[in-house]
Amino acid sequence: MPEPVSNITVQMPRAKRAGLLLFFLGPAVAIYSLFSIYPLLATMALSTYTSDPSGARSFVGLANFETLLGDALWSKPFWNALRNNLIFFAVHMCVQNPIGIALAGLLSLPGVRLKGFYRTVMFLPTMLSVVIVGFSWNLILSPLWGVAAGALKAVGLGSLFAPWLGLESSALVTLSLISVWQFVGIPLMLIYAALLNIPEELIDAARVDGLGQFRIFFHIKLPLVLPTISLVSVLTFVANFNAFDLIYSVKGALAGPNFTTDILGTFFYRTFFGNQLQLGNPTMGAAVATVMFFIILLGLCLYLFLVQRRIRRYAF
Amino acid sequence: MTTDQRARSIGVHLVLIAYSLLAVGPILLVVMNSFKVRSAIFGSPLALPDASTFSLVGYEKVFRSSHILTYYSNSLIVTLVSMALVLLFGAMAAWALTEYRFRGSTALALFLSIGIMVPIRLGSVAILNMMRSAGLNDTLTALILVYVAQGLPMSIFILSEFIQQIPKDLRDAARCDGVPETRIFFEVVAPLLRPAIATVAVFTIVPIWNDLWFPLILTSSDSTHTVTLGVQQFLGQYITDWNSVLAALSMAILPVVVIYVILSRQLIAGLTSGAVK
Numbered sequence: 001m002p003e004p005v006s007n008i009t010v011q012m013p014r015a016k017r018a019g020l021l022l023f024f025l026g027p028a029v030a031i032y033s034l035f036s037i038y039p040l041l042a043t044m045a046l047s048t049y050t051s052d053p054s055g056a057r058s059f060v061g062l063a064n065f066e067t068l069l070g071d072a073l074w075s076k077p078f079w080n081a082l083r084n085n086l087i088f089f090a091v092h093m094c095v096q097n098p099i100g101i102a103l104a105g106l107l108s109l110p111g112v113r114l115k116g117f118y119r120t121v122m123f124l125p126t127m128l129s130v131v132i133v134g135f136s137w138n139l140i141l142s143p144l145w146g147v148a149a150g151a152l153k154a155v156g157l158g159s160l161f162a163p164w165l166g167l168e169s170s171a172l173v174t175l176s177l178i179s180v181w182q183f184v185g186i187p188l189m190l191i192y193a194a195l196l197n198i199p200e201e202l203i204d205a206a207r208v209d210g211l212g213q214f215r216i217f218f219h220i221k222l223p224l225v226l227p228t229i230s231l232v233s234v235l236t237f238v239a240n241f242n243a244f245d246l247i248y249s250v251k252g253a254l255a256g257p258n259f260t261t262d263i264l265g266t267f268f269y270r271t272f273f274g275n276q277l278q279l280g281n282p283t284m285g286a287a288v289a290t291v292m293f294f295i296i297l298l299g300l301c302l303y304l305f306l307v308q309r310r311i312r313r314y315a316f
Numbered sequence: 317m318t319t320d321q322r323a324r325s326i327g328v329h330l331v332l333i334a335y336s337l338l339a340v341g342p343i344l345l346v347v348m349n350s351f352k353v354r355s356a357i358f359g360s361p362l363a364l365p366d367a368s369t370f371s372l373v374g375y376e377k378v379f380r381s382s383h384i385l386t387y388y389s390n391s392l393i394v395t396l397v398s399m400a401l402v403l404l405f406g407a408m409a410a411w412a413l414t415e416y417r418f419r420g421s422t423a424l425a426l427f428l429s430i431g432i433m434v435p436i437r438l439g440s441v442a443i444l445n446m447m448r449s450a451g452l453n454d455t456l457t458a459l460i461l462v463y464v465a466q467g468l469p470m471s472i473f474i475l476s477e478f479i480q481q482i483p484k485d486l487r488d489a490a491r492c493d494g495v496p497e498t499r500i501f502f503e504v505v506a507p508l509l510r511p512a513i514a515t516v517a518v519f520t521i522v523p524i525w526n527d528l529w530f531p532l533i534l535t536s537s538d539s540t541h542t543v544t545l546g547v548q549q550f551l552g553q554y555i556t557d558w559n560s561v562l563a564a565l566s567m568a569i570l571p572v573v574v575i576y577v578i579l580s581r582q583l584i585a586g587l588t589s590g591a592v593k
Contacts, residue, residue, distance in 0.1 A: 020412070020497050024412035025409050025413070043441045046442060103335060106328050112332075114332075128569060129568060150361070181338070244529055265437075282441050286441045296433075
C-alpha cells in the first residue's frame, strides 16, 4: 500500500500536478496502451470479421468461433492442440514443480555449503533461449549422435533407448520434459526465496520439540510456502498455454510427428501466419488468439477466486 | 558433527551435484563438441577436444555462411534500447503512481498490471497489421516498441516496490529546498534505483534477448534478424552439418553464459528479493 501523500505534493496547484502526472506517466501509458492493450482488443475485434481473397473484410459475428469449435476441419486440430497443451501443462505441474520444491528444500537446509554455486548452476538453463535448449536436446537425443543411447548403455539400460522425439507416442512428453529441464529454475528460485523468509524461531521451536529436518520440511515449511507454490503454478499455466518456441524450433510449424506435439501456440502460428500446407488466415488466427486469451483468463480467475482466497497467508 | 549428520550432509550434496550435472551437462556437451573435428564429435562425444581433435571448422562455416555479426548487433541494439526505455519510462511511471496519489491511480495501476499476466503475443495479429500500416514492418523499431510495451508492466511493479522503500524524508527535504519535482526524480530518486536494475533485467531483458516469436512475425530479412531467430534459421538450413550446428549453438550460448556468470550474484539476488512475494 502506498504511504500517505506528503503534504507538499497535495498543496501543489492542480494544473502543475496534472502536468507532472502527464510527464511521468505519459510515455509508459502511451506505449503500453498502444502496443499491448490496443492490439489485444483489436485482435478480439478482428476475430468477428472474415476476409475474402481480395482482402475486403466483412463482419460475421461469432461465425469464426462456430467454425473453430464446430467444423471438423478446424475443430479437430483445435481440440488436439488443446489436449496436447493440457498434457504439456500436466507434465510441468507433476515434474517441474516437485523437483523445484525438493531442490529448494535441500538448498535451504541449515549448514549446506556451496549454496551460491548450486543455485547459479541450476538456474543456468533458465537463462538460455528456448530455441537453443530445444535444439541442443534434439542433438543429444538423436540416435545419429548416440550420446543418450551411449549414456543409457553405460548404466546397463541400453535397451530402453528409443528415438523419443520422433515417435508419436513419446514426442510430446519428451518435449515437455525438455521444457521442465529448462524451467525448473523458476520454482526453485521462488520457493527457495520463500523458504528463506520463514523466521528462524519457528524452525528452532520445532527442532527443540524434537522434529527432524524431514518432518520440519513437510509439516512446517511446506504449508508456509503454499502461496508461493500456487503463484508458481499460475505462472506455469500462463507460460505453458502461451508456449511456442520449443515446439517450433524442434518440430517446426507442423508440430510433427503427425501433429502429436501441436499445442495452442503452434496452432495459432499456423492459422495466422500460414505454412507449407495452408495460407495464413488473420481473422481465424485472431479467433484462435481470442480463445487462448479466454483460456488463460479462466486459469487466472480460478487461481484468484478459488486458490488465492482459500490459502491463509502468514504474516511474519 | 556426528557420523549420522555427516552421512546426511553427503547425501544432500550428492543429490545437488547430480542435479547440477544434469543442468549443465547438455550445455557443456554442445560447447565442447563444437571445438572438435567431425569424426571426434561422433567417435568420442564425451571427450574434451585435444590437439588431434581440435578444430574451428564449424565456426568458420557459421561466419562465412550466415550474418551472425549482424544478428548479434541487432540483438544488442534491440535489447539495450528496450532495456533503457523500460527502465526510464517504468521508473517514471512507478514514481508517479507511488508518489502522487490521484483519483484513478489504483485503477491505472490495475490497468498496467494486466500486461503482467496476459501475454502480449496474443495480440500479434493486430500488432503485425499496425506495423505494416505504419511502415515499420521488418524494422528493429517495431521490435523495440513491442518489447517496451511487454516489459513495462513488470518493471513498474518491481520499481514501485523499490521506490516505496526510499525514505520519505529524502524527497521532502529536497522539496522544502524548492527543488523542482523532475529534478527530485532524476537526481535524488533515480540513482537510488540502481539495485533494482538487476531484478528488472531478469524479468524483462532476458526474455527479450531470447525471444523467437516477435522476430519471426515482425522481421523478414537477414538484416533485421536477431541472434535467436538467425541461429534458429541457420540450424534449420544446415541441420546435417554437425560442426556448423554445434558452433552456431555455442555462439548463441556463450555470450549469455558469460554475462550470466559475471552477473549471477546480482541476478539471483534480484530474483529472490521481495519483488515476487
